Amino acid sequence: MAIIDFEQLRERSIKIRERYHELERTHHGSEWTIEEDALAFLTDAGLVGRLTMSQQGRWPKENTQEELKHKLGESIWWLTVLAERMNINIEEATEKFLTKTEKIIEG
Numbered sequence: 001m002a003i004i005d006f007e008q009l010r011e012r013s014i015k016i017r018e019r020y021h022e023l024e025r026t027h028h029g030s031e032w033t034i035e036e037d038a039l040a041f042l043t044d045a046g047l048v049g050r051l052t053m054s055q056q057g058r059w060p061k062e063n064t065q066e067e068l069k070h071k072l073g074e075s076i077w078w079l080t081v082l083a084e085r086m087n088i089n090i091e092e093a094t095e096k097f098l099t100k101t102e103k104i105i106e107g
Contacts, residue, residue, distance in 0.1 A: 006091040013080040034085050041078035047071050 004012070021031040032040070051068040053059035083090035 006094075009076070009080055010084060010090065013077050014084055016077070017081045017084075034082065037078065037082055037085065041075065041082060044071050044075050044078060048075055 024031045048068065048071045050059060051061075051064045051071060054061040054064040055068055080090050083093060
């Protein structure tokens with residue numbers, strides 16, 4: 001399996017989101033707002049939590065590994081889309097977070 005970099009992640013995420021916008025316009029007459037995208041991300045993030053509980057044997061659902069992988073990937077996609085829609089460079093934001101947190105942790 002190929003490894004993607006941030007720029008590939010961003011470009012592919014934008015293309016996929018554009019296709020979903022087309023479907024939204026077709027089925028609902030308008031595109032989802034940034035707030036609706038954020039809510040969709042939060043829904044998927046909640047599912048990551050529930051699927052993690054299942055994977056760890058703390059919730060009664062079987063065979064969740066593939067679904068968990070999918071939702072983790074989808075969550076990264078949503079964050080990339082949200083950053084793009086709000087004019088935030090996701091690579092820069094991630095780098096700043098990592099650097100700041102490393103400094104805090106390393107004391």
